[in-house]
Amino acid sequence: MMHYHKGWMSPGRLGHQAGLVIFVISILLPLIYLLVKTGASPTDKWLHLLLPQGRRLGLLINSITMGCIVSLLGTGLGFFIAALCWRWQKGPWAYFKWVFLLMILVPPYIHSLAWGTAFNQLDSWLLNHNWAGISFTGWVAASLVQLMYLLPIAAGIIMLGFQSLNPILIEAARVFAPDKEVWSRVILPVSYPILKVSTGILFLLTIIDYSIPSLFQVSTYAMEIFAEFSASNDPNQVMALSIPLLFITVPVMVFTSSGLRTVLLQPQKFNLPLKNIPAWPQEWKELKILTSLLLILQVGLPLLVIIKFTGSINSFVTAIWGSGKEIGLSLQIASLTALLALPPALSAAKNLLNKSSGNAVWWIITTLPLALPAPLAGIALIALWNHTSTNAIYGSLMMPVLASLLRFMPLAVLVLVVYIKMINPIYQEAGDVFQKTELHGFLRIFLPLILPGLLAASGLIFALTAGELGATLLVAPAGKATLTMKIYNYLHYGATETVAGLCAALMLATFLVIIFMLWLNKFVIRNWIDQRGKADA
Amino acid sequence: MKQREIIVITMSLLMALLILLGGCGQDAKPDSSVVVYTSVDQIYAEPILNEFQESSGIKVQAIYDVEAAKTTGLVNRLIAEKNNPQADVFWNGEFAQTILLKQEGVLTPYESPSAQDIPESLIDPEGYWAGAGGRCRVILVNTELMVPEDYPDSIFDLLDEKYPADKIGIAYPLFGTTATHAAALYAYLGPEEGKKYFAALKDRGVMVVDGNSVVRDMVADGRLAMGLTDTDDAVAALEDGKPVKMIFPDQDDMGTLIIPYTTGLVAGGPNPDAGQQLIDYLLSKEVEKKIFAAGFSQVTVRPLDIEAEYLPDSGVKAMQVNITQAYEQLELIKEELRQIFIR
Numbered sequence: 001m002m003h004y005h006k007g008w009m010s011p012g013r014l015g016h017q018a019g020l021v022i023f024v025i026s027i028l029l030p031l032i033y034l035l036v037k038t039g040a041s042p043t044d045k046w047l048h049l050l051l052p053q054g055r056r057l058g059l060l061i062n063s064i065t066m067g068c069i070v071s072l073l074g075t076g077l078g079f080f081i082a083a084l085c086w087r088w089q090k091g092p093w094a095y096f097k098w099v100f101l102l103m104i105l106v107p108p109y110i111h112s113l114a115w116g117t118a119f120n121q122l123d124s125w126l127l128n129h130n131w132a133g134i135s136f137t138g139w140v141a142a143s144l145v146q147l148m149y150l151l152p153i154a155a156g157i158i159m160l161g162f163q164s165l166n167p168i169l170i171e172a173a174r175v176f177a178p179d180k181e182v183w184s185r186v187i188l189p190v191s192y193p194i195l196k197v198s199t200g201i202l203f204l205l206t207i208i209d210y211s212i213p214s215l216f217q218v219s220t221y222a223m224e225i226f227a228e229f230s231a232s233n234d235p236n237q238v239m240a241l242s243i244p245l246l247f248i249t250v251p252v253m254v255f256t257s258s259g260l261r262t263v264l265l266q267p268q269k270f271n272l273p274l275k276n277i278p279a280w281p282q283e284w285k286e287l288k289i290l291t292s293l294l295l296i297l298q299v300g301l302p303l304l305v306i307i308k309f310t311g312s313i314n315s316f317v318t319a320i321w322g323s324g325k326e327i328g329l330s331l332q333i334a335s336l337t338a339l340l341a342l343p344p345a346l347s348a349a350k351n352l353l354n355k356s357s358g359n360a361v362w363w364i365i366t367t368l369p370l371a372l373p374a375p376l377a378g379i380a381l382i383a384l385w386n387h388t389s390t391n392a393i394y395g396s397l398m399m400p401v402l403a404s405l406l407r408f409m410p411l412a413v414l415v416l417v418v419y420i421k422m423i424n425p426i427y428q429e430a431g432d433v434f435q436k437t438e439l440h441g442f443l444r445i446f447l448p449l450i451l452p453g454l455l456a457a458s459g460l461i462f463a464l465t466a467g468e469l470g471a472t473l474l475v476a477p478a479g480k481a482t483l484t485m486k487i488y489n490y491l492h493y494g495a496t497e498t499v500a501g502l503c504a505a506l507m508l509a510t511f512l513v514i515i516f517m518l519w520l521n522k523f524v525i526r527n528w529i530d531q532r533g534k535a536d537a
Numbered sequence: 538m539k540q541r542e543i544i545v546i547t548m549s550l551l552m553a554l555l556i557l558l559g560g561c562g563q564d565a566k567p568d569s570s571v572v573v574y575t576s577v578d579q580i581y582a583e584p585i586l587n588e589f590q591e592s593s594g595i596k597v598q599a600i601y602d603v604e605a606a607k608t609t610g611l612v613n614r615l616i617a618e619k620n621n622p623q624a625d626v627f628w629n630g631e632f633a634q635t636i637l638l639k640q641e642g643v644l645t646p647y648e649s650p651s652a653q654d655i656p657e658s659l660i661d662p663e664g665y666w667a668g669a670g671g672r673c674r675v676i677l678v679n680t681e682l683m684v685p686e687d688y689p690d691s692i693f694d695l696l697d698e699k700y701p702a703d704k705i706g707i708a709y710p711l712f713g714t715t716a717t718h719a720a721a722l723y724a725y726l727g728p729e730e731g732k733k734y735f736a737a738l739k740d741r742g743v744m745v746v747d748g749n750s751v752v753r754d755m756v757a758d759g760r761l762a763m764g765l766t767d768t769d770d771a772v773a774a775l776e777d778g779k780p781v782k783m784i785f786p787d788q789d790d791m792g793t794l795i796i797p798y799t800t801g802l803v804a805g806g807p808n809p810d811a812g813q814q815l816i817d818y819l820l821s822k823e824v825e826k827k828i829f830a831a832g833f834s835q836v837t838v839r840p841l842d843i844e845a846e847y848l849p850d851s852g853v854k855a856m857q858v859n860i861t862q863a864y865e866q867l868e869l870i871k872e873e874l875r876q877i878f879i880r
Contacts, residue, residue: 055880113754120760135703137744196541214709215747219879231871233613233637375613382617395623434656469603476613478572478623479598488603489579491750 018424019347023413026344026405030380034235049228049240056224060244063207063221066364069143070150071202075195077147078154080291085155085182086162087277097159099299102507104152104463106302107487111149112215115141146206148298153205153460154198157415160456161194162187164422171279180281187278193451197418200256201411201460204370206250221245225373235379245371246364251408253367257352257417286343309500319501320508323486327509333397333472334465335405335513338458343414345457347451348409349416366410376471377406381475383421395477403471408464412457419453465512562788570693573813574611575628576602577798578769581833582628588827589818595811600624604748606712613804615643622805625812628798630833631669633717633801636864639665645804647813650822652747654839658860659797668797668860670825670834671726673768673853674718675793677753680696682762682765689763691787702742706764709745710735711875714767714796716867718873721794721858723866731866732873739877757781767796772832772847785853792856795836798828 052060085097121138127133165187173186210222219433221244229238278286310316352362369377381402385394393399427445435441469484476482481489483506490498575582576849586597602611612634615627627644629635638644639661645661646664659668676689682704689695695705710719723731739745744761746752752764753771757779785793800816801808814874818824826841828834835845836853 010666026839055876058880106795116755117758135702170790200869214753217745224875224879227871229613230712230716231875233616233641235613235617242550375610379613382614385622386618386623388621391621436609470610473600473603473610474617478600479596481601485601485603486579489601491604 005313015343016347016350020346020351023348023409024365026402028365030377030384030402030406031368031372033384034380035239035375040354041503045237046240049237050243052221052244056221059224060248062219063245064211064365066139066143066146066218066220067206068202069207070146071199073143074147074150074154074202075158075198077291077294078151078158078198079188079191079195080287081151081155081295082158082162083187083280084288084291084295085159087280088239089277097298098511099157099303099507100295101152103299103302104149104156104509105466105506106149106306106503107467107484107491107499108145108149108212109210109215109491110302110305110499112145112212114305115145115148115491117305118301120286137216139216141219142213142218145216146209146212149212149307150202150205151298151462154202156459157198157201157456158191160452161191161197164419164452166188166196171276174276174278178281179278180283182278183281183284193418193422196256198415200252200414203252204411207245207248208370208373211316222373226375229373229375234345235376237375238376240375242371242373246368249370250364250367253362253370253414253490256414257421293469306500306504309497310504311497311500315497316501316504319498320505323483323502323505326481326483326486327505329397329480330466330506331509331513333400333404333482336397336401337408337465338462340401341405341409341461342454342458345409345412346454348413349420351418352413353420368410369406370410372407374407374468375474377403377470378474381406381471397477397480399475399477400468400472403475404461404465404468407468407471408461409431411464412461415457415460416450416453419456420449422453423449462510462513466506547704555653569808569811570598571595571626571808571815572598572624572806573626573628573815574600574602574615574624575585576611576630576634577628577828578630578834581769581828581831584831585819585824585827589815593595593811593814593818593832595814597815604750612637613865616641617802619643619804623807624803625806625808626815626819627801627803629800630672631714631717631796632666632799632860633864633867635666635801636661636861638801640665641787643803644801647802647816649800649813649817649820651817651822654822655820656838659838666799666801667820668799669838670828671795671797671836671838672699672714672834672853673785673793673795673836674714675768675771676763676786677756677766677771677774678763678782679756679759679761679780679783680782681780682759685833688782688784690784690786690788691790692765693734694786695743695763695765696734696741699709700762703744704762705741706746706755707738708747708749708752708766709878711871711878713865714749715765716870716874717796718765718794720866721856721863723870724860724862725856727789727870728866728873731870732877735874736877745878760843768835768847769833772835775847776832783847785849786847787856788851788854792854794856794858795853797838798834 030317056432072511085100088094088097116136119134121142123133151466169190170182170186173182177185207220208222210220210226213220214223225238225241228241229235232238348362348366352359352366372380381399385399385402387394427449431441431445435445467484469488472482473485476485487499487502487506489504573586582599582601586599589595590597600611604757611627615624615638618624622643627635627638636643644819646663648664651669652660652667655667655669661667676692676695678688689697689700689701694700708715710716713880717730719735722734726734744755746755749766749770752761752766753774755761757777758772768783772783774781775783787793800819802812802816806812822841823840825834825837825839826843829837829841829843833847836855837843
């Protein structure tokens with residue numbers, strides 16, 4: 001275990017504490033304030049909601065089942081997709097990889113529409129050929145669409161894990177064993193921590209979602225929470241109803257980050273790149289075909305829907321032209337959130353790894369927002385910030401940023417916990433000995449080692465913030481709207497061509513941001529590190 | 538510490554500070570502005586609000602609700618903001634949530650001169666809200682999947698065994714105008730009969746989907762043969778050239794439910810005068826005409842010289858149900874129908 005304590009008043013310690021304070025203020029204060037302001041008290045109704053029974057228990061089981069199906073299948077398929085994409089380092093396929101990851105920005109409704117239409121066509125074709133038709137509804141349909149929607153997150157996380165594999169280990173294994181053995185006996189076991197992270201995140205994102213299950217007639221606990229809020233308009237009751245989700249999310253978060261081994265996985269961003277990525281074994285040819293097909297369908301079907309409904313370049317340009325403000329606002333909020341989340345999330349992640357600081361309590365604090373329905377997060381922020389003395393913040397863009405920080409920062413913490421655990425303590429200890437100052441050690445040792453984790457965490461937060469709706473709607477400044485708000489508004493109207501155009505615009509804008517970040521990473525940061533290395537040498 | 542590190546840290550801090558300041562900064566407010574929260578679709582509401590802005594010189598700052606928020610959006614925001622209101626006007630696409638806001642103490646009475654020729658049944662006796670421009674609850678049928686002689690003419694036809702249940706759709710009757718429709722049926726038929734109707738729909742296996750727009754899309758692209766939705770959704774599909782037809786149900790019996798849009802002035806809002814002006818505008822004949830022409834409403838609450846493209850020649854027989862009585866059923870339907878539909 002690494003040591004983070006250098007003394008009570010050291011700059012590192014102060015920075016860590018400051019990050020921790022910001023983390024707690026961002027996620028805990030709104031919830032505490034909401035409880036105080038609404039005068040929550042454990043009434044009979046409260047207690048009744050806390051312990052799901054009968055119909056509610058059934059719904060909770062539905063949610064857990066859906067979470068298990070999607071997270072396990074998603075991580076399994078994500079592993080193979082990541083393996084496929086790993087080899088695409090250059091050329092057009094390298095860009096296709098990013099298009100696939102950007103599919104997370106496509107609203108769930110477009111995925112539902114795409115898969116629903118495809119199965120509808122298939123149904124008609126089967127019936128025309130006198131075969132039994134298929135009904136695309138229920139558990140299979142809901143799980144499939146949810147899986148397809150979240151697959152880019154799973155594959156993205158696992159891909160980053162692959163980038164962090166120790167190349168010496170892989171290349172040594174390739175000397176002694178065929179690639180199939182390298183995959184099954186080295187890469188797969190070594191990737192286990194990342195697979196756990198992917199499983200945990202997919203599970204958590206699935207159990208708090210009601211939109212896709214409800215489209216396919218599957219009732220879940222998240223839907224019950226929304227129905228309760230809609231019926232009672234009482235945040236207290238909603239909070240009580242959300243507590244059972246907390247009993248699930250805390251163990252999932254703990255499981256996800258527990259038992260991770262160090263040394264084998266090491267962030268390698270600025271060290272030795274893996275020259276020869278192991279080939280896909282011949283024995284797995286069928287799996288490769290299946291994975292490729294799935295990848296093409298995951299990207300192709302929604303893109304076809306988007307292209308078909310956008311209609312023409314003119315429609316696309318019109319959609320973008322009319323939504324410049326919303327695109328700009330969405331990118332600004334997502335970038336701000338991704339940036340601001342990192343320091344507090346890093347402090348919180350370090351804190352969770354520090355066994356002496358009341359670990360169980362910290363896990364609950366960190367996990368609490370994940371059990372919180374999006375509108376309740378918005379209501380909590382209104383309760384905290386809507387006062388005449390804080391109008392400057394309440395009426396500003398900081399509110400949607402705070403909403404996304406509240407909702408998604410725990411996921412960034414989870415990613416960072418894993419990446420910190422993956423750092424070889426020898427590097428850190430060597431840094432402790434040779435660093436000139438604590439800051440020097442942080443910038444030269446810790447930061448480069450944790451950089452892939454920071455990129456993964458900020459990427460995840462950026463994507464989730466860009467698509468956030470429930471909390472943003474409640475705290476967006478008057479007269480301003482994000483692209484997601486506009487997309488959902490037009491979706492209701494049925495302006496499918498505008499919605500498709502806006503989805504394409506969101507993807508394109510994010511794609512350009514990613515290209516810019518890659519360029520920045522390649523030419524600026526790396527040049528700087530190289531120059532530093534030469535100077536130090 | 539090396540000079541380069543100092544530069545990088547200083548630049549990072551400056552950048553973070555600039556972004557923070559950019560995020561915290563608010564637009565300079567003009568001399569006169571009004572903040573409106575609306576659940577009327579942006580595509581219909583925005584042109585109306587822009588025209589108000591141009592004609593009055595009052596800057597309009599709007600927040601638009603979305604169907605996906607399932608009635609947990611702007612209404613809860615207004616309730617949460619009650620002690621330090623940010624909005625001046627609530628412009629609602631239906632009436633139940635407006636009455637709820639009155640009960641919650643979010644609204645303040647304002648008797649708009651524009652409401653003088655609006656029927657009394659669409660004005661709150663205490664002046665907290667008033668309504669205009671009605672949408673109807675209609676059955677949308679896919680004309681490629683059904684022949685005219687089989688078209689349903691009553692909402693009770695959705696229970697008829699001759700129509701396959703998996704080709705019929707409704708939105709969850711717990712949210713939005715479908716909940717309002719359920720409350721109206723409870724008020725009209727009595728709670729027992731109302732509950733029986735929805736239980737029968739569920740038992741038949743009718744498809745219950747995420748919203749009225751989803752019903753429309755599924756009928757329009759042939760995944761459903763028919764579904765219950767709002768006229769604005771149906772008109773959007775018709776305008777889009779989809780193979781659909783709008784049926785105004787129960788014209789020989791209880792009539793079709795008509796849901797007006799409503800407006801209310803927020804108590805303690807920052808711009809009460811501008812808020813009143815906006816309400817006057819939204820309730821005016823001019824706006825009722827415009828919103829009718831745009832396709833949001835299909836029924837006017839007062840005689841207006843306009844041509845109704847999608848209405849039956851004989852007009853629409855309205856379901857005779859008192860708005861307040863329908864609202865009073867809302868809590869019951871949400872509790873009972875939740876037991877039926879979410880399980």
